[in-house]
Amino acid sequence: MRLAVTAQGVDLDSAIDPRFGRCEYFVIIDLHTEEFEAIANQSLTASGGAGIQSAQFLADRKVDAVITGNVGPNAARALRGAGIEVYTMTSGTVREAVKAYKEGKLSAVSGPTVGSHFGMGPRR
Amino acid sequence: MVIAVASGKGGTGKTTIAVNLALTLERDMPVQLLDCDVEEPNAHLFLHPLLDVSEKVALPVPVIDQSKCNGCGRCSEICAFNAIIAIGTHVMVFPELCHGCGGCSRFCPVSAISEEPREIGVVESGRAGQIEFVQGRVNVGNPLAPPVVRAVKSKIDARQVKVVIIDAPPGTSCPVVASLKDSDFCVLVTEPTPFGLNDLVLAIDVVKELDIPFGVVINRSGLGNKDLLTYCRREKVPVLLEIPFDRRYAACYARGGRLVEEFPELKEAFWGLWRRIRALATTGQTEFRGPS
Numbered sequence: 231m232r233l234a235v236t237a238q239g240v241d242l243d244s245a246i247d248p249r250f251g252r253c254e255y256f257v258i259i260d261l262h263t264e265e266f267e268a269i270a271n272q273s274l275t276a277s278g279g280a281g282i283q284s285a286q287f288l289a290d291r292k293v294d295a296v297i298t299g300n301v302g303p304n305a306a307r308a309l310r311g312a313g314i315e316v317y318t319m320t321s322g323t324v325r326e327a328v329k330a331y332k333e334g335k336l337s338a339v340s341g342p343t344v345g346s347h348f349g350m351g352p353r354r
Numbered sequence: 355m356v357i358a359v360a361s362g363k364g365g366t367g368k369t370t371i372a373v374n375l376a377l378t379l380e381r382d383m384p385v386q387l388l389d390c391d392v393e394e395p396n397a398h399l400f401l402h403p404l405l406d407v408s409e410k411v412a413l414p415v416p417v418i419d420q421s422k423c424n425g426c427g428r429c430s431e432i433c434a435f436n437a438i439i440a441i442g443t444h445v446m447v448f449p450e451l452c453h454g455c456g457g458c459s460r461f462c463p464v465s466a467i468s469e470e471p472r473e474i475g476v477v478e479s480g481r482a483g484q485i486e487f488v489q490g491r492v493n494v495g496n497p498l499a500p501p502v503v504r505a506v507k508s509k510i511d512a513r514q515v516k517v518v519i520i521d522a523p524p525g526t527s528c529p530v531v532a533s534l535k536d537s538d539f540c541v542l543v544t545e546p547t548p549f550g551l552n553d554l555v556l557a558i559d560v561v562k563e564l565d566i567p568f569g570v571v572i573n574r575s576g577l578g579n580k581d582l583l584t585y586c587r588r589e590k591v592p593v594l595l596e597i598p599f600d601r602r603y604a605a606c607y608a609r610g611g612r613l614v615e616e617f618p619e620l621k622e623a624f625w626g627l628w629r630r631i632r633a634l635a636t637t638g639q640t641e642f643r644g645p646s
Contacts, residue, residue, distance in 0.1 A: 279436025279451050286430060286439040304448055312441040 231261040233331060234288050235324045236298040240268035242325040248299025249349030251281030257324045258291060261332070280349070281305025285312055297327045297336065302349075306342040318343055355635055356510065356518040358537040358566070362553025364524035366543045367573035367597070370607060371627075372521040373400045374614045378624040380484035383516040387482075388509065390533040391523040392475060392490035392502040399610050403482035411490070411505040412471035413454030413498070418445045422466035429458035429467060453498065475502035479509060486515065499529035507533075526553075526560045534561065539635035540568040541594065541627075547578035551585060558591070567634050569594040571627065592634065595627040 236253035237244040247253035252274050259266040273280040273287070281301065285308035288296060295315040309316055317336040319327050330336050359372040369391075376387045389397040398405075416429070416438060425443040437451035438458050449472050459467035475492040490506035492499050503523075510518050522533035534540055540561045544554040554570065561568045570586060575596040586593050597603065597620070606616050614621040 273436075276436060279448065282439055282448055282451070283436040286436075286441065289439075289441045304451075307448075308439055308446060311439075311444055311446045 231295075232258060232291070232293045233261055233328065234258045234291070234293045234296040235327045236271075236296070237268065237324050242266065242328070243323050244268075246297070246299060246319060246322055246324065246327055248320050250296070250298040250301045250305050251276075251279075251284045252349035253284075253298065256284075256288065256291075258293060259324075259328055261328075279304065282308045285309045285314065288312070288314055295331070295338075297331060300344040300348055301339070301342055302344055302346050303342040304346070306339075310340070316340075355516070355539065355632070356512075356520065356537045357539045357541060357631060357635070358520040358522050358534045359541045359543060360522040360530060360534060360557060360561075361524055361543045362526060362555070362557035363544065363550050366524075366545050366550060367571070368524065368543050369397050369400070369521050370573070370613065371541060371543050371571055372519050373397050374612065374620070374624055375627060376401075376485050376519050377483075377612055377614050378621060379517055379628060384486070384514060385484065386486040386488065386509075386511060386515045386518045387521065388506050388518065389487075389489035389521045390503045390506050390529075391521055392492050392499050392506065392529065393523060395489040395491055395521075397521050398482075398487070398489060400612060401482035401485065401487060403480045403485070403487035405478040405480040405487070405489075407479045409477045409505075410473050411475040411477060411502050412473045413452065413501055414456060414469035415449045415452045415454060415472045416447050416458050416467045417470050418447065419466045419468070420445065422464050424464050424466075426463060428461050428463065432457045432461055450497070454501065474498055475505070477502070477505045477509065486511070499523070500532040503529055503532040526556050530557075531560065531564070534564055534566060537566050539631050540564075540566045541571055541631065542568055543571045543573055544582065545574045545577060546572060546580070546582040548581070550578070551582045554582070555585070558589075569630065569634055572596045574599040592630070594630045595623055597623070 235257045236247040237255045237257045238247045255268045257268045273283040289312035297317045299320045359368050379385050389395040423443045427440040429438045430440045435451045437448045474496045479488040488509045490502040492502050523529045544550040569592040576599045
């Protein structure tokens with residue numbers, strides 16, 4: 231079981247990034263071995279379709295589920311097509327997100343949680 | 355001759371200049387007016403053309419034959435707009451992101467991709483007095499204006515028509531570039547305000563990049579400050595015409611009136627504008643040296 235968390239940094243104590251397609255990093259954790267890797271999001275600067283490209287990226291990495299703040303309509307459709315479950319959590323760290331997932335405290339969403347271009351605001 | 359009327363800042367008077375220039379010339383030569391501001395065409399409000407031809411504009415978007423797909427992912431790799439993704443042999447298309455380049459179907463090694471047209475807008479044409487009138491309109495919700503702009507420009511009739519006037523969209527983005535491309539001259543309309551000057555400088559960058567001779571029309575002259583004129587003098591940007599800020603002109607515009615028909619002094623001024631454009635466009639010089 232491989233779980234991805236959108237993160238603002240490269241380790242387990244990094245804060246969750248509430249944006250999906252335009253998050254800073256994907257932290258991908260193997261729940262069996264507890265190993266993880268952080269990969270900078272190449273779609274961050276895409277002119278459009280960042281959520282779609284990110285879904286393709288996670289599918290290529292054989293990710294089973296993703297925890298993020300929000301997903302837009304295109305990302306939701308692409309993730310559903312890729313068979314990747316989506317869980318939302320808007321604050322906390324990657325470690326807390328994994329813990330909450332393991333304890334069954336997160337619930338899966340089936341559709342978009344925000345409109346298009348949600349993550350395109352000014353950079354913090 | 356193709357004359358594009360553009361501006362950096364919106365609301366400076368592009369349509370006013372384009373429409374009144376067309377009205378000035380229409381009795382003396384064949385004129386075509388193209389409203390390329392396809393997100394909000396408004397020249398028709400002043401010219402009231404009879405639009406008797408309407409043609410749909412469509413883009414070819416991919417359709418996948420899943421039974422042929424071998425899951426290679428080539429389509430997704432080459433798409434610059436993330437409009438198509440391949441998850442194994444499950445290929446998903448996002449039509450609203452597709453720019454219709456045809457790359458995915460061309461490079462699919464097993465010919466699993468065909469194309470179907472997706473309607474994105476309409477081109478309407480007809481006549482307004484002596485003026486041949488064409489306008490484009492993108493469908494609401496469709497973000498892709500340039501293909502509609504190009505469809506409008508495909509109606510340019512260079513053999514029958516002496517002067518083609520293009521009313522461009524405001525700004526400096528893709529629809530503006532599509533409107534200005536291949537024009538013989540560009541009229542940049544601005545106003546003597548800090549916003550007007552700031553956006554004029556951006557627009558001049560675009561026009562220079564496209565290598566189109568250009569000049570400036572200062573609308574609402576007398577408003578704001580002197581920075582615009584100082585800039586034009588310093589950079590040797592030709593000022594083709596100044597239209598004074600006058601409440602009567604504004605009132606005429608507001609009720610959809612025609613400046614050159616209501617104000618003889620403006621008719622004369624627009625003839626002067628035409629003569630300057632012709633001089634600059636035919637000599638290709640970037641600086642106007644004649645009497646001003």
